[in-house]
Amino acid sequence: xxxxxxxPKFQVLKTGQSMTLxxxxxxxxxxxxxxxxxxxxxxxxIHYSVGAGITDQGEVPNGYNVSRSTTExxxxxxxxxxxxxxxxxxxxxxxxxxxxxxxxxxxxxxxxLTVV
Amino acid sequence: xxKTTQPPSMDCAEGRAANLPCNHSTxxxxxxxxxxxxxxxxxxxxxxxxxxxxxxxEMASLIITEDRKSSTLILPHxxxxxxxxxxxxxxxxxxxxxxGKLTFGQGTILTVHP
Numbered sequence: 001x002x003x004x005x006x007x008p009k010f011q012v013l014k015t016g017q018s019m020t021l022x023x024x025x026x027x028x029x030x031x032x033x034x035x036x037x038x039x040x041x042x043x044x045x046i047h048y049s050v051g052a053g054i055t056d057q058g059e060v061p062n063g064y065n066v067s068r069s070t071t072e073x074x075x076x077x078x079x080x081x082x083x084x085x086x087x088x089x090x091x092x093x094x095x096x097x098x099x100x101x102x103x104x105x106x107x108x109x110x111x112x113l114t115v116v
Numbered sequence: 117x118x119k120t121t122q123p124p125s126m127d128c129a130e131g132r133a134a135n136l137p138c139n140h141s142t143x144x145x146x147x148x149x150x151x152x153x154x155x156x157x158x159x160x161x162x163x164x165x166x167x168x169x170x171x172x173x174e175m176a177s178l179i180i181t182e183d184r185k186s187s188t189l190i191l192p193h194x195x196x197x198x199x200x201x202x203x204x205x206x207x208x209x210x211x212x213x214x215x216g217k218l219t220f221g222q223g224t225i226l227t228v229h230p
Binding site: 041058059088090092 | 152154157158159160161162201203219220221222223
């Protein structure tokens with residue numbers, strides 16, 4: 001049981017390049033989400049999903065795309081990277097509220113992205 | 117989800133109780149109060165949650181006022197390892213297949229000093 005796995009851990013991109021941050025969980029969780037965290041700030045929700053095939057926007061969705069073709073995976077795509085997207089990205093998953101671990105959000109270890 | 121207001125920072129001496137306040141004056145009847153913390157460079161960690169009654173677990177206690185407009189997280193004997201950002205979140209508890217997005221505010225930076 002690996003929990004929430006994010007790759008890559010570190011990435012440097014040039015402005016205008018595209019890339020995908022991968023996120024996978026092995027806990028059969030329905031809810032998955034992506035956050036970004038900038039220095040000295042709290043986490044801001046980018047996109048989230050309440051199940052395979054269902055996604056919705058969070059607070060700061062512009063410049064990012066997501067899809068949820070399976071329960072396990074929730075990749076985050078940067079379409080055309082900009083310096084403003086330099087940040088730490090956290091993927092998270094959560095089971096149903098009524099499940100034994102339903103009150104706990106499981107976070108990945110983070111992906112540090114720099115756009116130059 | 118209701119918005120929350122927390123002080124930006126607090127200090128606490130090691131071994132003393134740390135009391136972290138949270139204001140959620142617009143909370144509605146079906147919304148729970150959750151607390152998470154984030155230790156430097158790690159993903160946030162669940163601490164405790166409650167609806168209207170006070171709650172206690174191995175990590176902390178949660179005191180919710182009778183009108184539910186504010187709450188206090190209590191770390192009874194703070195240690196240096198409790199230095200972290202603490203987030204208070206208010207959200208609907210759902211037994212169904214869908215639940216609202218989880219929104220983190222700015223949080224409170226708690227510094228525990230020797």
